Amino acid sequence: MNETMTVTALGSGGDGLAEAGADRLYIPFAAPGDRLLVARERKAGDGWRARIVERLADGPDRTAPACRHFGECGGCVVQHIAAPAYQAWKRARVVEAFAREGLDPGVIAPLVPAEPGDRRRLRLAVQPAGGRLLVGFNAAGSDRIVPISECPVAAPELVAILPALARGLAAIWPRRHAGDVALTLTEGGIDLLLVVPGTFGAPARTALARLAEDLDLARLSVAPDDRTAPEPVAIRRAPRVRFGGIAVTPPPGGFLQAGMRSEAVLSALVAEAVPAGATVADLHAGCGTFALAVAGKARRVLAFDRDAPALEALLAGARAGGVGNRVTVERRDLDRRPPTLAEMRTWTAAILDPPRAGAAALADALARSAVPRVVYVSCNPVTFARDAARLVAGGLRLEQATPVDQFLWSPHVELVAVFRRPA
Ligand SMILES: C[S@@+](CC[C@H](N)C(=O)[O-])C[C@H]1O[C@@H](n2cnc3c(N)ncnc32)[C@H](O)[C@@H]1O
Known part of the structure; x- marks a missing residue:
């Protein structure tokens, strides 16, 4: 059943808050003052999570999001709020x-x-899916991967490498495992860490060293999980800060x-x-x-x-x-x-x-x-x-x-x- 309501505030997690009788609704991507048609999805904390079915009228602080992936990618929750209200x-x-x-x-x-383009560290999810390799951010509240072609919060050098990184990883990534790739921008170039279960044998290491060359990385390291110290596989320049x-x-x-x-x-x-x-x-x-x-x-x-x-x-x-x-x-x-x-x-x-x-x-x-x-x-x-x-x-x-x-x-x-x- 759809309900009409007005958003009264932004909650601490970035959801719009609205009161429906005695119930509190948490509405992702809503802005204070928005008049919305919403549908309840599930109980959440002290209230309900609801999704926007239709925006009937926009609140005064609503603005156009900076990124085409906003609303799907789980990285940003409040791009739709104008800077003064957001700050x-x-x-x-x-x-x-x-x-x-x-x-x-x-x-x-x-x-x-904060300034756009300032983020020097990104961690992306990697998942084999039906013969393809998905590399991107997790969708909001899910482990579905959203491949990204832009990211206005990240340093442009990191965003620029993403298409070649996705192609390069597709050639070497173990078929059965999901994992992560962490990128850090340093003075020497990009420092890359692959977190993926299992071990890399000699042929895979040769391929990783080639990937480091192709992407002109400073360093490429691997780790089976976040608890194990990563092992550098290729060091081409010192990844200094x-x-x-x-x-x-x-x-x-x-x-x-x-x-x-x-x-x-x-x-x-x-x-x-x-x-x-x-x-x-x-x-x-x-x-x-x-x-x-x-x-x-x-x-x-x-x-x-x-x-x-x-x-x-x-x-x-x-x-x-x-x-x-x-x-x-x-x-x-x-x-x-x-x-x-x-x-x-x-x-x-x-x-x-x-x-x-x-x-x-x-x-x-x-x-x-x-x-x-x-x-x-x-x-x-x-x-x-x-x-x-x-x-x-x-x-x-x-x-x-x-x-x-x-x-x-x-x-x-x-x-x-x-x-x-x-x-
Ligand atoms: C938020 S990081 C800050 C590191 C550093 N100040 C910086 O800005 O790069 C927190 C640091 O605390 C360390 N740490 C966390 N728990 C600790 C503990 N119980 N005893 C000592 N160090 C700890 C971590 O290893 C990590 O280096």
């Missing part, structure tokens, strides 16, 4: 998370907007911030918050995005992470970049073994940049410490606010939080927050 919605995600934890929303700066001007070669599949300009924004905010001459602990250092961005101004940088190959890359970069005498690395799972008070005694600043789950144990440890400054980079305002409340309860003052839009047209928002312990 206000993103910033509101942070304001709401602060409100839930009793944090002061007055410290939240304006959102730093730069942090604070220091060149680093990340391990295959290693974490990098997704956007080039957005990483520069995050790094500048972190570097600005770290005082010159500080002894800084970077507690989720990865391969050095922030550790090396502050190495030039710090007295010492102690880089922690549980990922050994990332730390090796960081240290190699620090040494080659002339700051090796200031940077030490330690492999450690900080959820299981947070820093002790004795370890933190010499720290004058700490940087946190945890995964989406946040860093509760670290927040508790820092709350108990005397560390005077904490810079928290977050990709999840909800877990950030939870951890921030712990830091504030431990006597740190939340002075500034800057939302940064790194994932254009998605529901994700990053932020950089600065905490100071009053003297």
